[in-house]
Amino acid sequence: MAKVPVQFTLNGSEKAEFIDSGTTLLNALRDKIGDTSPKGGCHQGTCGACSVIIDGELRLSCLTLAETCDGAAITTTLGLAEGGVMHPLQRAFLDTFATQCGFCTPGMIMAAKVLLDHTPNPSRDEVIEALSGNICRCTGYEPIIQAVLRAARANSQNAA
Amino acid sequence: MALALHTFATVKDANAALKAAGTRYLGGGTLVIRAANEGDVSVSGLIRSIDPALSAIAIAGGKVSIGASVTMAAIARHPELGILAKAARAVGGPAVRNMATVGGNLFAPAPYGDFAVALLALDAMVGTDDGELPIETFLAGRDGSRAIVTSVSFTPPKADGFRFLKVSRVKPKGVSVLSIAAVLGQAADGTVSSARIALGCMADRPMRAKTAEKALLGRSLTKDGIAPALAAAGEGTSPITDPIATAWYRNEVLPVHLGRLLLS
């Protein structure tokens, strides 16, 4: 099977791998690199659990071929905490009890991070829109919406 | 055969590669990679072109041309494509919109393809290396179409002349019960001087509501004025039945939603 080289940064560190052509980014991250924070909930693009940030944009790693990410900067939930300190979103998810089974959580946090990166003070409707590609079966969404709004408030307080 | 991606600098070379058996063009991946993930083993060669022209948006001389690889997100945030933003945002969630392309949407089977419904109402031309085709002709023949779509182009209507509605069960993101796009011209007295109405999910691909269009001409956009158009809205439709809704339901609510769109 043809192996192709792929090189990108993952959470700020350089990665270079030989992968099978046609490998999805999700499988490359999980099986080759060992970052299992993106989850394979559907492999169809319908659940959002595999969401990652590629060059600042939210993407579904299950529908993205790894080799199309050559040279890209990729962020996953595993890379959010810095120096052992949680990102405000992670903190907010804890504080609002926004996780139950936790399987959708990394994807939700990715979607929320892209929102807050571009829209630091989102409205409730903007939060809802930002999370609309991510399925949660446990929480009924409300605690997750509250977590994102809480993280936004924490951010704006820090900035003030 | 294992899956393999082949990347070409030009559309011409990619088109040539697509002549091989078992190949398919890779746009945003929302259709093709999904199919591969789900075990569609009929495709082994994924072909793509990274020609920058495919990702360009050109607005000049009263004409808009959008490269086939332009994503829904790029359209939604483009300052001069405001009238299309609603239709672009109707596709998927944020991640899907960052991936799903204009070209891909033209091939998306119902209940997908809401953006193509908008393009149909806009009377877009679909470009390939072989030249341009009216979108209606393109959609009719899309199943057998092998040439890579390179662009869509259209003359944008006045901002208040374009209306779009997507009806879905799940909010804010859900697939269509149906979608409607309308480009209306209005005379000074407010009566309709021209109308193009496109429907999604009312057939296996976007279709025109031609009888309704005719019935709108010369009419004012009032409850009584649009009544003949609503009565004719379902003419020629053969809606899909899928897990979201039956053909019966789609036919029943089409006039309701068309009416609401026209009176909005």
Next chain:
Amino acid sequence: MAIRRGRGVAAINYPTGMNLGGDPTQALVHSTPTGNFMVTLSSVDLGQGMKQIMAQICAETIGVPTDRVVVDTADTDTGPHCMGTFASRGTHRAGNAVIQAAREARQVMLEVAAEELEVNASDLETDGQGNILVKGAPQKSISIFDVALSAHFKRGRSISGRGMFLIPRSYPEKETGAMKPSTCYAHACTVAEVEVDDETGEVTVLTVKNVFEIGRALNPKMVEQQLVGGSWMGISHALYETTEPYYPNRDHGGTDFNQYLMPGPGDLAETKIIVLERPSADGPYGAKGPGEMCANPQIPAVANAVFDAVGVRIDTLPITPERILRALKAQAAN
């Protein structure tokens, strides 16, 4: 077009634990040399928070803060048998097993403390902060840290305990159906308010006000999680969900989250949750199982609200726009 409003009520009860009993769960508890406590189980956490709740139950029973308890579960090489996580049984069955195991461990702990303090074990109590005190003379105390060290290295005692909880199996009497399905029941009453679009049959759930009686809210925030999520699932069942939309016809079953419908984050009803606690006689600290029942009352409450709004009964789930529209058309035709 008319948007018509209605409200409906439903009241329910729900059994805790496997129907007819006969569903055992075991637990083991032991202390580490420095007075931390390990709970060993084979119970499964599906996301409802089994691990956390077992830690709180063990901590309460031993008399230490919850962060001194570690739960090791669901490894069949180490964890004793648990029937499984289903039937609203996890907290009730495993919780009782943990209490029993923790009580036995606590007894050893108090005996060792009694030897150290030269008093009777029955004269000792815990302060919940990690100390053992002489009742009525709290200045005379020893930390659980020191007790555990003593037990391990000085007195050769194992601060540990075994727990087993089993509701004996009930066998239904063939002709009368006399049986004991469960030992305790949770309760709920829900009032739902809806709007129905009488031209499209679309339903918007405006509010759901849920009152749940659950025995004891062992961790109120975690109970809230389950009740809020359950209330959402109830509404989802009422209006959206099916794998076979045209049952009994098998065609058009959804295969993804686009086709399998559930309310999205833009469809949320304003949700109120009120909790009452009537401790159950045999529940761990009175707890019942709320995990399943919390998703039930919304379904009939929404169905009744739809009738209240538009005067048609949809007696087939899910209550889709199509079913409502067909009923409205039939109503108009009559």
Next chain:
Amino acid sequence: MELRKNYFADVRKDDLHEIGQPRPRSDSPGHVTGKTAYFADRSFPGMLHLKMVRSPHHHARIRSIDTSEAEKHPGVVRVLTAKDVPHNVYTILILIQIGPEDETVLADGKVRWKGEAVVAVLAETERAAQEAAAKVRIDYEVLPAVFDMEEALKPGAPLVNEYHGQNYYLYDSGECRKVRFGDVEAGFAGADHILEQSYQSSPIEHAPTETTGCVVAPEGNDRFTCYTNTQAMFFTLDNTSIILQMPGSKLHFVGGTVGGGFGGKVDVIVEPIAILGAKLTGRPVCFIYSREEEMQISSPRAAEKVVIKDGVMTDGRIVARKVTGYTDAGAYSRHSPYGAQKGAGHYPGPYTIPNVWIDTYCVYTNRTPSSAMRGFGVTIGDFALEVQMDKLARLIGMDPLEFRFINAYRDGDMKAHRQPTEGAALIECMQEASRVANWPVAEKYMAMSSYAKGA
């Protein structure tokens, strides 16, 4: 959420240290940092991927299976059929003496629902397994199928499952689980109004975000470690042990961190065949349901039909209730006979009714076998009961909430299954609902209590 501590304060101790405290969840930090390990987050060098070849027919006889092309496909390591499974019988409830042995792990001679597992392909990559699966040739003789419960119960209906000999589960009490209390016909005869209504549901999927699956690693010492998202560790281990005719001591199951269950992960479906694959190849094996499999292959909540006939007095008392419940098990039992009889114990709902007659049937049809789901045996019944309550209240011109107070069970009331009511709290829930929903009821109802009358 608001706790209303004023109710039942006399029977509750509220001075606990850890219980009743909103402690943070110990598992959440792992969830939010992406470090929580679910079963599929473990992978092993040389791991094989298992793909199932499934029946495209609702009911068919298998004339022949040809796996030769699949076996030759590059990357394929092993292809399994019924003959490879040591004890090819799905034994799910046998440990508690309920379950009939009516289902195979891999179809043997017949398929009874569209999607039934027939051949398992083990290959180096997922793609190779998919390609090889497409090369398995199965010759079917299609048989008539039945999808409707009422059709299935009619004489002459296609027989779904030969094990049963008829299209319903035979309880020790006969064709249904029965509850008989008082004299229901006398109750109807004396009633002011009779209302008989029928309610129906279709199958519902648990739809956890994490699909069902497992990863199996041979330990090299004749033991196998299975990382799984089962909801029941030993249930799965013991059933696997029987199917594989392998001592339980050779099996090691690790799980307990599950991406949602809702009852959908109590069927022991993926583990036995994956462990068999690992045993026969000596390689690690993963078998993870695709989303499509989770949606259409994994057991859903059963479709149900509930017929309720009530006799009610104009003063609001329900004097007789007859319930006939039908649970659509699909082609095999799994947990359905258990769920159907759970319904018998649940009816007539949280109300005290002097004359009750309940029959609950577990019916077989040619559809995806159903099984447990959140509210098993009760959810659809509650829908039927509580819509019926609304109809009854309107029939006699009474407020629906007040109507429920009149009939609500209280401590000491005898239930239809002949257990005295204990620990009731329905009345208090309704009182609080009346307050929070601004749905006033007469003062006498607000003064009621669930405590025994006269206590």
